[in-house]
Amino acid sequence: MNYYPGPVVTRYEYEPAPGIRLSKISSLADDIALRMRSNAIRIIAPLPNKGLVGFEIPNKNRKTVYLRALVERDEFFNLESPLAFALGVDTAGNPVYADLSNMPHLLIAGSTGSGKSVCINTIITSIIFRNKPEQVRFVLIDPKRIELSLYEGIPHLLLPVVKDRKLAVEVLKKAVKWMDYRYKLFAKETARDIFSYNEKMVKSGGEPIPYLVIIIDEFADLIITTGREIEEPLARLAQMARAVGIHLIVATQRPSVDVITGMIKANFPVRIAFKVPSRVDSKTILDDGGAEKLLGRGDMLFIPPGTSEKVRIHGPLITEEETKKISRTLTRHYLIKIVKSYFYLEPQKAVEIVEELMDENLYLPFIRVDEPGLNELEEKTTEFLCEYLELEPQAVKEKMNEIRNNYYRKIPEMTEIPLSETEEEVGFEEGEWDPMLEEAARAVILEGKASATLLQRRLKLGFARAARVIDQLEQLGIIGPQEGTKPRKVLIKLEDLEKIFRKERD
Known part of the structure; x- marks a missing residue:
């Protein structure tokens, strides 16, 4: 025909x-x-x-579809939704754009090399192209520690890329609480959803809240290691978070029934399947075969919202090099503002310092130091800044610590419900020192004051444990006694700390 x-x-x-x-x-x-x-x-x-x-x-000669060709089109910039993104082209070569706010959550599955990670990169890139950090924020969970680390430092993130499995569970649990907090905000303003709430805020001179996109790469690894602990908060978010502007994108390369459970499938009606090894895997994702016949490298079957019909789409390519360039450009501009503000520098000098830091790859300690090798990198960054700005190491470390704690701008929910690493308290025998005591001592000395709230924020401790650490620091003579509601005074210097702990160990 x-x-x-x-x-x-x-x-x-x-x-x-x-x-x-x-x-x-x-x-x-x-x-x-x-x-x-x-x-x-x-x-x-x-x-x-x-x-x-x-x-x-x-086709015998396959053509590559590039993301740039799709995002440069007028249709892309005319899309109304902040969460619209370029999905690819259909079998006839016509561009296809999708809207995460209509889905409202997305499940992506496909074997290694099928184009799953590139698809996530195109979604993130499409959204940050059209939105400021005040409009859309991301929470990136990457147990593999490789794929999403490219975005570390961009101002659109809500917190550093989450790589620890236990912390990933806690982040999702906190996201449920943030969702509840937003519902209370909306009820107070009699707003039905995030769009009407932000509209009211703009009219009344208030501050609109951003959309929050939570992306989980390699969900199989999380659900195998944490089980129902992660499935429950994920299901709650999937069921209720749409109205408050929280959306989920979950990706896995193992589309088996123990990973994509009935609960997950029920709450993720919109799915993308890349090439999978067998018809059984295809049926797990799509409830039908077809994904095993795909060609790989971005070839996908997409179930759009509100329908069960599968649409074949060819995903666009964005290379790792292009992703790095975009990420570094955004990080560079953001870091220039931060360095200029915290070190009280002239604009040109701030640009020079950040350029040097980026060229030498010394900028990561401004964002996080909780990974292997970053403490050594922090020493190099401190040495560089001391020489460049003619400051004492202590002053530079204090500034870097302050920048690190405030690098990603917090949303109101995080102020009301801070993120903590674990909600479980660790039990200790009477008279036993807390394992975090030495790290806590360093933190309070660098800060110049001590409080349980400070340790909660710096070390991600629960309140009861943080209060116990404060008591132990006082017992060791590192900090002074409580003076009403004021933070406690620090009584020693950093160089004396090693002597105290050596004595305790002996």
Whole structure:
């Protein structure tokens, strides 16, 4: 009847003669593949709303679809939703854009090398292209510690990239509390959703709240190690978070039933399947076969919101080098503002310092020091800044510590419900020193004052444990006694700390 050439496949449409059964046509897929000298023929029987059968046959010369070509189009910039993104092109080569706020959550699955990580990068890049950090913020959870680390430092993040599995669970639990907090805010303003709440805030001169996109890469690793502990907060967010502007994107390369459980599938009706090894895996994601016939490298089946029909789309390519350039450019501009503000510098000098820090890869200690090798990097950064700004090491470390604690701008929910590493308190025998005591001592000396709240914020401790550490610091003579509501005074210098703990160890 007709054919539609696209960048990756060509779709042929065929009207079967009366009396020909569709099952007979579908069973000929392998014979047609043999005749066409292809290994990935996909038969759509029937084509939705057409009364025809479709044959999708791979092109001999495959064309690459680039993200740049999609985001430079007028349609992309004319999209109203802040969470709209470029998904790719259809089989005829027409651009396809999707809106996360309509989904409202997205499940992505596919084997290694199928284009899953590139898809996540295109979604993040599309959204940050069109939004300021005040409009959209991201929480990135990356147990693999590689894929999403490229975005470390961009102002659109809400907190450093979460790489620890236990912390990932706590972040999701806190996100549930942030969701509840937003519902209370909305009830107070009689707003039905984030759009009407922000509209009221703009009219009344208040501060609008940003959309929050939580992205989990390699969900299989989390659910195998944490089980129901992560599934429960995830399900709650999936069921209720849409109205308050919190959206989830969950990706996995292991689409088995123990990972994509019934609870997950029920709450993620919009799904993307990249190439998978078998029909069983395809049925787990899509409730139907087809994903095993895909070509890989960005070839996907997409179930749009409000329908169960699968749409074949070819995802756009954004290279790792391009992602790094975008991330470093955003980080550079943001870090220049921060360094200028905290060190009271002239604009040109701030630019020079940040350029040097970025070139030498010494900027990460401004963001986090909780990873192997970053403490040594912090020493190099301190040495560089001492020489460049002619400041004492102690003064530089204090400033860096202050920047680190305030690098990502907090949203109101985080002020009301701070993020803590664990909600469980660790039990100790009477007279036993807390394992975090030495680190706590360093933190209060660098800060120049001590309080339980400070330790909660710096070391991610619960309140009861932080209060116990404060008592132990007083017992060792590191800090003074309580003076009403004032923070306690620090009584020793950093160089005396090692002597105290050496004596205690002996």
